[in-house]
Amino acid sequence: xxxxxxxxxxxxxxxxxxxxxxxxxxxxxxxxxxxxxxxxxxxxxxxxxxxxxxxxxxxxxxxxxxxxxxxxxxxxxxxxxxxxxxxxxxxxxxxxxxxxxxxxxxxxxxxxxxxxxxxxxxxxxxxxxxxxxxxxxxxxxxxxxxxxxxxxxxxxxxxxxxxxxxxxxxxxxxxxxxxxxxxxxxxxxxxxxxxxxxxxxxxxxxxxxxxxxxxxxxxxxxxxxxxxxxxxxxxxxxxxxxxxxxxxxxxxxxxxxxxxxxxxxxxxxxxxxxxxxxxxxxxxxxxxxxxxxxxxxxxxxxxxxxxxxxxxxxxxxxxxxxxxxxxxxxxxxxxxxxxxxxxxxxxxxxxxxxxxxxxxx
Numbered sequence: 001x002x003x004x005x006x007x008x009x010x011x012x013x014x015x016x017x018x019x020x021x022x023x024x025x026x027x028x029x030x031x032x033x034x035x036x037x038x039x040x041x042x043x044x045x046x047x048x049x050x051x052x053x054x055x056x057x058x059x060x061x062x063x064x065x066x067x068x069x070x071x072x073x074x075x076x077x078x079x080x081x082x083x084x085x086x087x088x089x090x091x092x093x094x095x096x097x098x099x100x101x102x103x104x105x106x107x108x109x110x111x112x113x114x115x116x117x118x119x120x121x122x123x124x125x126x127x128x129x130x131x132x133x134x135x136x137x138x139x140x141x142x143x144x145x146x147x148x149x150x151x152x153x154x155x156x157x158x159x160x161x162x163x164x165x166x167x168x169x170x171x172x173x174x175x176x177x178x179x180x181x182x183x184x185x186x187x188x189x190x191x192x193x194x195x196x197x198x199x200x201x202x203x204x205x206x207x208x209x210x211x212x213x214x215x216x217x218x219x220x221x222x223x224x225x226x227x228x229x230x231x232x233x234x235x236x237x238x239x240x241x242x243x244x245x246x247x248x249x250x251x252x253x254x255x256x257x258x259x260x261x262x263x264x265x266x267x268x269x270x271x272x273x274x275x276x277x278x279x280x281x282x283x284x285x286x287x288x289x290x291x292x293x294x295x296x297x298x299x300x301x302x303x304x305x306x307x308x309x310x311x312x313x314x315x316x317x318x319x320x321x322x323x324x325x326x327x328x329x330x331x332x333x334x335x336x337x338x339x340x341x342x343x344x345x346x347x348x349x350x351x352x353x354x355x356x357x358x359x360x361x
Contacts, residue, residue: 001025005050006142006200007207014217021220022115024051029219036222037315040189041356044148045218046210049188051114054141054197055124058107059133066100066108068262069127071245073255077102082173082186084253086245087112087123088264092271093241094248096120097233099186101175109182109197111143113235127263142203146215147193147226149356152185155194158209167194188223190230190354225312228321231282231351237293237309238280238323246271247325249280249350276328282350282360283308283322289338291322291345296337302327308336316353321360323350 002025011018016027027048029036039045057066066074072085081102087095096116101109112120124135146155156164166176167183175184182197198206211217224234231249233239239248246254246268254268285291291311298305306326314321326334326347335342352360 003051005048006203007048007050010204010207011048011217016217016219019220021051022113024114026051027217027219029221030217033219033221033225034315036216036218037225039216040148040191040218040222040226041316041353042149044146044151044154044191044193044215045222046207046215047145047147047218047223048142048207049145049195050142050200050203052143053110053112053114053117053120054138054143055110055112055121056107056136056138057110057124057133058136059131060106061131062106062108062133065128065131065133067260069124070100071250071255071262071264072100072253073257073260074100074102074108076255079104080174080176082175082184084173086250086253087120088245088262088268089241090263090267091241092244092246092264092267094235094239094243094245094250095123095241097235097239097250099184101182101184103175103177103182109138111197116235140200141197142200143195143197144203144206144210145187145193145195146210147187147189147191147218149192151191151193154213154215155210157213158206188232189226190232191226192355225315228310228312228323229314229316229353231323231349233323234310238325244268244271246276247278247280278306278325279328280309280350281306281324281326281330282348282352283311283324283334283336284317284346284348284352284360285320285322285336285338285343286346287319288343289320289341291320291336291338295322297324297326297334297345298337298342299327299330299334302329306330306334314352316356317358317360321352
C-alpha cells in the first residue's frame with residue numbers, strides 16, 4: 001500500500017482507477033481520460049495534486065539562500081508572486097523543477113515533484129550552512145488544482161465576497177494567503193486556473209464544495225496529456241540530473257543578472273561557450289501511428305538521431321504529438337521509427353496548445 005492523500009477515500013467513492021505514482025496511491029482517471037482532458041480544455045476540472053512536496057524556507061537569509069540554490073532569481077519576486085525555477089547540480093543538470101512562492105520578504109514556499117522528494121530535501125539541507133533560515137516540509141498540507149477557461153469564475157462561487165475580490169485581482173503567477181489557504185494562479189495544463197494549498201483537514205470540504213458547483217475530478221492521465229499539449233516538461237523525461245536547462249528548453253528561467261552566483265552557473269556558462277549540443281522540439285504525426293517515449297528521430301541533414309522524450313495522442317488536436325531531444329541543427333521535416341517503420345513528422349516549437357488554441361508552428 002502506498003502513501004495516501006487526504007482525498008483518497010473520496011477518489012475511491014468516485015470510482016477512480018487508483019495507481020501507484022512515486023509511492024502514492026493516486027487517481028489515474030475516473031472513467032474516461034479523453035472526457036476529462038477535453039473537460040479541462042473546454043470548461044474546467046479539479047485535480048488532487050497533494051502528492052507534491054511542499055517545503056517552506058523561512059528566515060533572514062531565505063532570499064539569499066534561494067538566490068544561490070535556484071536557477072531563477074527570487075529577488076525578482078514581489079510579495080504575492082510566484083516563479084518557475086529549478087534546482088541544479090554543479091554540472092548544470094536539473095535536480096528538480098519547481099514553483100517558488102514569495103509569501104513574505106523572509107518566507108518562501110517551494111512546491112516540487114514527488115518523485116524527487118528525497119533528493120530535493122537532502123540537497124536543500126546540505127546547503128544551509130552559513131544561512132540563517134529554517135526548512136520545513138509541510139506534510140500536513142494538501143493541494144487542489146482547478147484548471148480550465150472557467151476555473152476562476154467557478155471557484156469564486158464557493159468563496160466569500162472578500163476572497164472573491166482578492167482572487168479576482170490575481171494575475172498569472174500571482175498568489176495570496178487567505179486564512180489557512182494559499183491561492184495561486186499557477187498550473188500544469190496550459191489553461192487558466194487556480195491551485196489551492198490548504199490543510200489536509202480542510203481539503204475534503206473544498207473538494208466537495210467544488211463538486212457541488214459542477215467541477216468534475218480529473219486524474220493523472222489527463223494531466224499528462226494536457227501538460228504535453230502545453231509543452232510543459234516532465235521530470236525524468238525532458239530533464240534530469242544529466243540534462244541542463246539549456247537543452248531542456250528551460251534556458252529562459254536562468255537569471256544571469258548582476259553576476260549572481262548560483263549552483264551550476266559555471267557549468268552552464270561553459271556549455272554556452274562550447275556550444276549547446278541539442279535542443280527540445282515538438283513533433284506532429286498526422287496519421288499512421290502514435291508517438292511514444294524512446295522512439296528514434298532522424299533528419300536528412302544530420303547523421304545523428306534524436307529521441308522522443310514524451311509522446312501521446314493529442315485529444316485536442318486529434319493527432320499524435322511529442323517532445324523530442326534532437327541535434328541543434330534540424331529541418332522542419334523528420335522521420336520517427338514507429339514499430340520498425342520510419343514515418344514522416346513535422347518539426348516545430350515544443351508547444352502545441354495554450355488556452356485551447358493551437359500554437360504549434
